[in-house]
Amino acid sequence: MINKDLSLKAIASAPDALGRFGPYGGRFVSETLIAALDELRDTYEKLSNDAAFWAEFDQDLAHYVGRPSPLYHAKRWSDEVGGAQIYLKREDLNHTGAHKVNNTIGQALLAKHMGKPRIIAETGAGQHGVASATVAARLGLECHVFMGAEDIKRQALNVYRMKLLGANVVSVESGSKTLKDAMNEAMRDWVTNVDNTYYIIGTAAGPHPYPKLVRDFQSVIGREARRQSLEQIGRLPDALVACVGGGSNAIGLFHPFIEDEGVEMYGVEAGGDGLETGRHAAPLSDGIPGVLHGNRTYLMEDEDGQIIETHSVSAGLDYPGVGPEHSWLKDVGRAKYVAINDDEAMAGFRKLTRIEGIMPALESAHAIAYAEKLAKTMTPDQNIVVNLSGRGDKDILTVAAMDGISVEGQS
Amino acid sequence: MSRIAQVMADLKASNRKALVPYIVAGDPTPSHTVALMHGLVEAGADIIELGVPFSDPMAEGPSIARGHERALEYRVGLRHVLDMVTEFRTNDSKTPVVLMGYANPIERMGYDVFSERAYVAGIDGVLTVDLPPEESGALAETLQDRGIDTIFLVSPTTSDQRAKEIVKNASGYIYYVSLKGVTGAANLDVDEVSERINLLRSYTDLPLCVGFGIKDAESAKAVSSAADGAVVGSVLVNACGELAHAPVSELVSQVSAIIGDMRSALG
Known part of the structure; x- marks a missing residue:
């Protein structure tokens, strides 16, 4: 049953300027990350209105993906x-x-335009980690992938794949040692190295503008x-x-x-x-x-x-x-x-x-x-x-x- | 006048700096916390920041994150933290207590219920790490209705324009994050902190406390030279972990001694 007060067009046009999908989304992060999220939001807003950016994205998707x-x-x-x-x-x-690579191609382009030489990513099964390590190898970027210690045990093949691609796989030992803890650790790294680091979030979640830009890619x-x-x-x-x-x-x-x-x-x-x-x-x-x-x-x-x-x-x-x-x-x-x-x-x-x-x-x-x-x-x-x-x-x-x-x- | 305002005014009048220890409620066990709070006050603490344990403390470095994990082994949640403050208040009606934590436990309890229970327990301020001003309006309002201060962070990456807006919405004191990083990090730059504190001073009359990366009496003294106070966390939480299996009285006296040394250095 569709909510009759909302047109489908209004549903499709979310999020609003604050990154809200109705009551969801937003930007619930520590103050230190706000400036980095502002920078990302502004960069994405500018580039997503630039046909040349999407042409570059489409080109990569056609010939690389x-x-x-x-x-x-x-x-x-x-x-x-x-x-x-x-x-x-x-x-x-x-x-x-x-499908993970569609997003990492897009975000790597953002990192390139923002002049960030270092990328970090979190991964659960390892697919997003592999996709991040792949685009990092292609663009010559330093890449660190945070992965829960439990997941590292479960997904040995992908861990080795990331290492072959030149990424540093960081074993996360805190909390439940799975994806959510890897994401905590990636946030901690980002807050520490915010000046030179681009955080490639692997799913359509996280603080605004990530849910929007991952969805768009x-x-x-x-x-x-x-x-x-x-x-x-x-x-x-x-x-x-x-x-x-x-x-x-x-x-x-x-x-x-x-x-x-x-x-x-x-x-x-x-x-x-x-x-x-x-x-x-x-x-x-x-x-x-x-x-x-x-x-x-x-x-x-x-x-x-x-x-x-x-x-x-x-x-x-x-x-x-x-x-x-x-x-x-x-x-x-x-x-x-x-x-x-x-x-x-x-x-x-x-x-x-x-x-x-x-x-x-x-x-x-x-x-x-x-x-x-x-x-x-x-x-x-x-x-x-x-x-x-x-x-x-x-x-x-x-x-x-x-x-x-x-x-x-x-x- | 609120307890926080009173304490800060008294300190200012005697030209002293606020010393603000941070511990995690329930770390290393729930039976340590109230005794430790009293010990810290006796050693010279002016305000106590009490960490509310959370499963995903994203802004914390390894020391404090482990403190959260130790408390969570005893399933210490927000309601238990409020009970601890209620118990603390039976013997201390003067020392301000500020809760520092993450949004989700408060969301789960509900803003209204939390604000009312915090008021009844004798909480003076609330600092929610992942509620920047844009997301904190509703909670700040229900807290304000009960006379509880909303403490905000200002960081080295906060633009000047944004800092002006933040201090406008803040009450109690401003918590200046001294470095880009998590709690307990090592890259503290005292000159940069002083410069930023002086700038913030031109925007607000609220007291300015500095935290993250203060490890000993010397660094506490250095960062608080320009500020009104220093927040000390990781070094205390580390000690709680190391002394987890010692008798409660020994943990309390040793952790309090760290604050005692800083008190001596700060005057």
């Missing part, structure tokens, strides 16, 4: 499901293997998908499905469709062991609004307002907050948010691998699993676009371990 990514009709899977036709937006085919996904739908299907899809951790791949797909009233949007959170167990990473499904990492948004927290540990088979969704625009889209009813638990996601991973020969990232497997549920409730003349946000190569060791198989030492 390999865009546009295909919109693939998963016909065999669709036929087996027996409901709607399912199309996959193939972000897994991007250079570095996920990722919106290439939705713009392409919209055009490709018109070309290949002859009309817009009936529904969009994307996984939501911080929510950058989802907002990138959703945003260009916000004003298309007939297109339903489903964000899929990590249900972990199941929402009823409390062991999950689904703040929109089972959290409340609060303030963390520079923005007001839905969070997972306890009765004292302490942020609680999250649980998901997928390190990339294992985050207790979510981008503020998703909180807003939920409240106004423009998008719906659902949860898929670990077991369902694993089944989705195996299904897509066997039936289409495409191995999705465990994050994207949440979207796959929900798309199958949704497709069954629809008819064969209807269409769903699923954001296949990343490829599953990085997760093979995790899946093998769940199967009780050791693949170490094999190639």
Whole structure:
């Protein structure tokens, strides 16, 4: 049910000048960072009105990332499901293997224009860390990636990949030693080295202007998908499905469709062991609004307002907050948010691998699993676009371990 | 006159500097805190800044972040901190207490409920690290209704124009962050601090306290030469960690002795 007081146009035009999406977003940071955020906001405002900046961005996406990514009709899977036709937006085919690179290309251009020689990034699964290390290597920038000690253990392959690319991977030992703590540590570094450092936030969250600029860079996904739908299907899809951790791949797909009233949007959170167990990473499904990492948004927290540990088979969704625009889209009813638990996601991973020969990232497997549920409730003349946000190569060791198989030492 | 204003006026009249220790409530255990607060006052503290433990203390360096973690092992939250201040007030009605923490625990309790309970507990000021002036209007209002001061940070990166706006909205005192970095960092530049304090002085009559990076009597004396007071945190929280397993009385006397030395140096 859409909030009737708000036009779709008004929803799509958020955030306001203070970075607010309705009551969400904003700039909840220590005073020392305000000047850096002002500088970033002003730079982005200027460059985003400059056609040459977007031409440079598009050029990089075309020749370095390999865009546009295909919109693939998963016909065999669709036929087996027996409901709607399912199309996959193939972000897994991007250079570095996920949608994350769209954003790091854009922010690296900002860093270059701002003359910052040093970049820092936080990472959970390591995909954003790899994408940051990649653009840093390409531009000859010094790169430090903050990663929770727990995640470093879980994602050894990506850690090595970042090191090969020349990045310094900093192991974060504080708090729960996962993504949220890596983000705290990156903020601490930024506040200390604010003069020469650009902080590439990996998702559409954090203090203004990050949620806006990350969304703008990722919106290439939705713009392409919209055009490709018109070309290949002859009309817009009936529904969009994307996984939501911080929510950058989802907002990138959703945003260009916000004003298309007939297109339903489903964000899929990590249900972990199941929402009823409390062991999950689904703040929109089972959290409340609060303030963390520079923005007001839905969070997972306890009765004292302490942020609680999250649980998901997928390190990339294992985050207790979510981008503020998703909180807003939920409240106004423009998008719906659902949860898929670990077991369902694993089944989705195996299904897509066997039936289409495409191995999705465990994050994207949440979207796959929900798309199958949704497709069954629809008819064969209807269409769903699923954001296949990343490829599953990085997760093979995790899946093998769940199967009780050791693949170490094999190639 | 508020307790903070009274203390600062008295200090000014006797040409003395305010000494403001910061400890984390519940660090190393909840049973230390009230005893430590009294010990600090006896050693010469003028105002006490009490850190409210938070799971994600983004602006803190490793020393104070570990203090938060120690307190959280005992699940110390905002409501417990308020109880500690209530207990402190049974034996000390004069020393101002300022809560320093992050927005989310206050959001969770609700601005109105928090402000009322803080008033009843005898809190004098609230410094919320991640509520810059743009985001703090609603809370500042409910606090002001109860006569509680909203303390704001001004940092080396704050523009002059912005500093003018911040001091306009501030009450109690201004907390000048002495360096670009987290609490407890090592890159303190005393001349730069003095220059900035003198500039702020031309914008406001509010007392100016300096914090972040003050480690000993010497640095406390140096930074407070231009300012009205010095905030000391990491060195105390470090000591709390080192003495976590010592008897409570020993921790209190040793941590208070650090403040005692600074008091002697400041006069």
